Amino acid sequence: MSKNLIIYYSRRGRNYADGSIRNLPVGNVETAAKYVQKAVGGDLFEIEPVYNYSEDYMTCTREAKEELRSKARPELKKYLDDISAYDNIFVMAPCWWGTCPMPMFTQLERLDFTGKKVFPFMSHEGSGLGSCEKDIRNSCRGAVLGAGLEVQGAATARSEGKIAAWAGKCTG
Secondary structure, X not given: OOOEEEEEOOOOEEEEEOOEEEEEOOXXXXXXXXXXXXXXXXXXXXXXXXXXXXXOHHHHHHHHHHHHHHOOOOOEOOOOOOOOOOOEEEEEXXXXXXXXXXXXXXXXXXXXXXXXXXXXXXXXOOOOOOOHHHHHHHHOOOOEEOOOEEEEHHHHHHOHHHHHHHHHHHHO
């Protein structure tokens, strides 16, 4: 039986959804990560940068854009050092400026993905997967990239079936 790891970054608090700013007590990607875990099992690992992004959504987007421009690799509160026990790795993040938030790359670039199957997931409000598949492929040295899934952030809470079906296909 294969072993699954779910690496995710999620933004709680003020988020853009369906044309307005809403306060989310649990981020969309955290919700989706828990749907994957429920569907196929696995260990959760949350990416947590040392630096907290602004609570104000518009300020946060400016911070994220600057990190992307400078190719920043923000320090994390904790790191995964070894993924050798896992077969399937779900990489789950919101789409920020067409790709994953930079803290995700801080973690991914530290690991050896040789022989691992990696499945990208993005929540978004209109950009789909953006360039995340290409960017994840470039960051996950040695991985075999599987089918990705995108879900509109505002639809995440009602997308458990879609997310579970995708996770099942990835690991089946």
